[in-house]
Amino acid sequence: MTxxxxxxxxxxxxxxxxATSLPLLSPAFADPPARKVGFALCGLGSLSTDQIAPAxxxxxYCRLAGIITGTPAKAARWKAQYNLADxxxxxxxxxxxLADNPDIDVVYVVTPNALHAEHAVKAAKAGKHVLSxxxxxxxxxxxxxxxxxxxxxxxxxxxxYRLHFEPNTLECQRLxxxxxxxxxxxxxxxxGFSIGDPKQWRLNRALxxxxxxxxxxxxxxxxxxxxLGEEPSLVSAVATNTDPDKxxxxxxxxxxxxxxxxxxxxxCSTTYRIGGMNQFKIFATRGAFGLDSAFGYDGIRGYRxxxxxxxxxxxxxxxxEMDDFALCILENRPTKVPGDExxxxxxxxxxxxxxxxxxxxxxxx
Amino acid sequence: MTxxxxxxxxxxxxxxxxATSLPLLSPAFADPPARKVGFALCGLGSLSTDQIAPAxxxxxYCRLAGIITGTPAKAARWKAQYNLADxxxxxxxxxxxLADNPDIDVVYVVTPNALHAEHAVKAAKAGKHVLSxxxxxxxxxxxxxxxxxxxxxxxxxxxxYRLHFEPNTLECQRLxxxxxxxxxxxxxxxxGFSIGDPKQWRLNRALxxxxxxxxxxxxxxxxxxxxLGEEPSLVSAVATNTDPDKxxxxxxxxxxxxxxxxxxxxxCSTTYRIGGMNQFKIFATRGAFGLDSAFGYDGIRGYRxxxxxxxxxxxxxxxxEMDDFALCILENRPTKVPGDExxxxxxxxxxxxxxxxxxxxxxxx
Numbered sequence: 001m002t003x004x005x006x007x008x009x010x011x012x013x014x015x016x017x018x019a020t021s022l023p024l025l026s027p028a029f030a031d032p033p034a035r036k037v038g039f040a041l042c043g044l045g046s047l048s049t050d051q052i053a054p055a056x057x058x059x060x061y062c063r064l065a066g067i068i069t070g071t072p073a074k075a076a077r078w079k080a081q082y083n084l085a086d087x088x089x090x091x092x093x094x095x096x097x098l099a100d101n102p103d104i105d106v107v108y109v110v111t112p113n114a115l116h117a118e119h120a121v122k123a124a125k126a127g128k129h130v131l132s133x134x135x136x137x138x139x140x141x142x143x144x145x146x147x148x149x150x151x152x153x154x155x156x157x158x159x160x161y162r163l164h165f166e167p168n169t170l171e172c173q174r175l176x177x178x179x180x181x182x183x184x185x186x187x188x189x190x191x192g193f194s195i196g197d198p199k200q201w202r203l204n205r206a207l208x209x210x211x212x213x214x215x216x217x218x219x220x221x222x223x224x225x226x227x228l229g230e231e232p233s234l235v236s237a238v239a240t241n242t243d244p245d246k247x248x249x250x251x252x253x254x255x256x257x258x259x260x261x262x263x264x265x266x267x268c269s270t271t272y273r274i275g276g277m278n279q280f281k282i283f284a285t286r287g288a289f290g291l292d293s294a295f296g297y298d299g300i301r302g303y304r305x306x307x308x309x310x311x312x313x314x315x316x317x318x319x320x321e322m323d324d325f326a327l328c329i330l331e332n333r334p335t336k337v338p339g340d341e342x343x344x345x346x347x348x349x350x351x352x353x354x355x356x357x358x359x360x361x362x363x364x365x
Numbered sequence: 366m367t368x369x370x371x372x373x374x375x376x377x378x379x380x381x382x383x384a385t386s387l388p389l390l391s392p393a394f395a396d397p398p399a400r401k402v403g404f405a406l407c408g409l410g411s412l413s414t415d416q417i418a419p420a421x422x423x424x425x426y427c428r429l430a431g432i433i434t435g436t437p438a439k440a441a442r443w444k445a446q447y448n449l450a451d452x453x454x455x456x457x458x459x460x461x462x463l464a465d466n467p468d469i470d471v472v473y474v475v476t477p478n479a480l481h482a483e484h485a486v487k488a489a490k491a492g493k494h495v496l497s498x499x500x501x502x503x504x505x506x507x508x509x510x511x512x513x514x515x516x517x518x519x520x521x522x523x524x525x526y527r528l529h530f531e532p533n534t535l536e537c538q539r540l541x542x543x544x545x546x547x548x549x550x551x552x553x554x555x556x557g558f559s560i561g562d563p564k565q566w567r568l569n570r571a572l573x574x575x576x577x578x579x580x581x582x583x584x585x586x587x588x589x590x591x592x593l594g595e596e597p598s599l600v601s602a603v604a605t606n607t608d609p610d611k612x613x614x615x616x617x618x619x620x621x622x623x624x625x626x627x628x629x630x631x632x633c634s635t636t637y638r639i640g641g642m643n644q645f646k647i648f649a650t651r652g653a654f655g656l657d658s659a660f661g662y663d664g665i666r667g668y669r670x671x672x673x674x675x676x677x678x679x680x681x682x683x684x685x686e687m688d689d690f691a692l693c694i695l696e697n698r699p700t701k702v703p704g705d706e707x708x709x710x711x712x713x714x715x716x717x718x719x720x721x722x723x724x725x726x727x728x729x730x
Contacts, residue, residue, distance in 0.1 A: 185636065185638045186557075186618055186634060186638075186639065188553070188555060188632075188634060188642075190553060190632070192551075192648075194650070234603065236601045236602070236603050236622070236724070236726075237622075238622040238623075238630060238726065239630075240624055240629070240630045241628070242550070242627070242628035252628075253550060253551055253630050254630070255551075255622045255630045255631075256622075257601070257621075259603050259605055262607070263605045263606065263607035263617075265603060265605045265634070266620075267620040267633070267634045268632070269551060269553060269632045271550065271551055271648070273550045274551065274649065274653075276653040276670055277551070277553075277648055277653070283557075283636070283641060285559070285638070285639055287641060305641055359601070359725055360724055360725055360726070361724030361725070
């Protein structure tokens with residue numbers, strides 16, 4: 001049975017559901033898909049270990065079909081834990097062999113930021129769809145390489161914006177788009193944490209491409225763009241570093257401002273220095289609404305100034321994200337978190353860094 | 366009995382209390398001062414009518430001793446309501462006659478921003494101490510005129526920073542200064558409201574000198590400077606205006622960022638367009654703390670991330686501010702909210718406007 005045949009059958013049964021933007025986690029099909037979409041995890045750090053692999057077990061349309069790692073000890077551990085056959089274990093040098101493995105449909109790239117393009121391009125050349133963690137890459141040019149490679153291979157490219165599948169976040173988007181509390185006028189948001197181990201790749205610019213903006217500030221940028229539904233026309237930024245030994249050649253904290261074509265102003269913060277910053281708030285003419293906390297794997301809580309509730313139950317965001325991508329592949333429809341979306345964020349973050357470096361407001365239009 | 370004699374007697378009885386920064390509203394004296402300090406209110410708009418005059422009735426060391434108004438109908442109304450004699454009612458053209466009225470010690474300037482210097486200088490020349498509402502004036506040069514006039518007349522000049530006397534605000538300052546939750550790393554704050562009547566002076570740049578930054582954003586600036594205890598070295602700003610007919614030649618909303626010498630970043634917002642923005646939050650290495658709401662006449666509520674409380678009871682801030690200034694005069698000691706403090710805010714606000722206008726970060730050092 002080919003994918004297009006599966007796709008058609010699914011589409012016929014799920015046409016109505018596919019139109020909703022809520023994640024498809026509940027049993028929605030009369031019968032399950034003929035086979036689950038095979039995911040290979042590329043990069044077995046803590047995100048893969050603690051979040052993505054467990055989430056895969058909760059998906060409806062996905063299964064762990066392979067791993068790609070540069071660390072033989074990790075390969076052995078995962079092989080035992082997930083009962084993996086030898087022929088679905090790869091390293092970064094033999095990813096071309098993925099082409100010979102029909103059980104692997106998607107490579108989920110979870111390596112350090114500056115390696116995403118290399119691994120995504122290899123996956124695409126091996127004929128695999130690509131799901132890349134965020135930030136998509138460390139420069140617009142490298143994002144473009146990923147987009148081109150997937151396009152040339154006729155494979156889909158998605159970016160791991162898990163909150164696009166989180167129902168409280170989607171509710172904020174709905175409230176904004178429908179002007180439920182009036183016109184949006186301002187946005188405030190921040191995301192930060194106190195980073196530990198000074199030797200981790202996140203603190204190595206060659207691998208991370210930047211500091212907290214790239215790692216967690218991107219959630220605030222995403223929230224603003226996602227909820228407001230427009231692109232910033234202008235950014236301004238100020239960075240700080242009180243511990244240059246630890247934050248070598250990276251910002252420790254950064255605040256930035258964005259102006260949107262509608263006139264909305266966004267005031268945003270990110271930091272590697274302190275915790276407790278994890279929220280966004282949208283100020284509309286008839287009241288404010290937002291999430292606090294907003295960006296974690298769980299504990300997301302909403303509020304709205306008109307007394308109504310935003311209280312959708314917890315979901316496994318990674319499972320929702322992977323199930324959605326699997327359905328996009330099965331049904332041959334485009335992902336709502338494509339490479340172009342990741343590229344837009346990277347372009348804006350580069351402008352934010354330029355604004356901080358030059359002390360000048362940067363026009364994005 | 367002269368002021369210096371009163372002052373000395375008070376000082377002997379209140380030396381210990383005077384050392385605390387908490388407002389002296391409770392009965393703290395074995396016997397009351399020989400006479401209360403006489404305040405003349407200059408400008409009888411809603412702030413004088415609804416806040417300051419009622420607050421005067423709650424003071425311990427002050428009394429309403431006169432009014433200065435350009436509106437005869439207001440003079441008549443106040444005369445009746447407060448049982449004022451004809452010889453303590455002035456207009457803006459005969460303020461020089463204040464010199465002949467020994468019952469008036471202080472002129473509280475509550476006129477539109479761009480008239481503060483004119484009225485403060487007249488009051489000082491008539492030998493009166495001056496308490497000016499914030500913002501002190503619309504330019505640094507005009508603030509300087511006020512400072513010079515009061516210095517030349519050997520009279521005190523204070524700015525109406527009522528929150529310097531508000532105990533929850535003072536507690537936040539203490540927590541910051543004592544590093545109770547660790548070192549401060551970031552600050553976030555915003556204050557705005559939806560402005561009504563398009564004909565009011567606040568929307569007339571010639572009288573206001575600016576939009577919400579001058580009117581309410583100044584509270585966020587003050588909170589940052591007051592709590593952190595240092596001066597910003599750099600500002601960046603973005604302004605917006607979605608309704609140029611209403612906000613003619615003024616910003617509708619503005620976000621700005623400040624960097625402090627210690628490395629703290631502040632992310633700040635102000636607006637005339639929406640309500641519900643009235644808070645500041647301080648991010649320290651062991652937790653966050655702040656006030657929400659932060660800047661109103663009442664309803665100020667604190668919180669701190671370590672589970673302890675910030676919950677000082679409501680006070681009448683205007684009464685505390687006026688009582689403190691009265692005691693400064695009675696005891697011949699300097700106010701903690703002097704003209705220099707008002708000048709600093711105005712200089713920073715001018716830099717914020719320059720940053721928004723030019724799209725360039727402005728160095729303040």
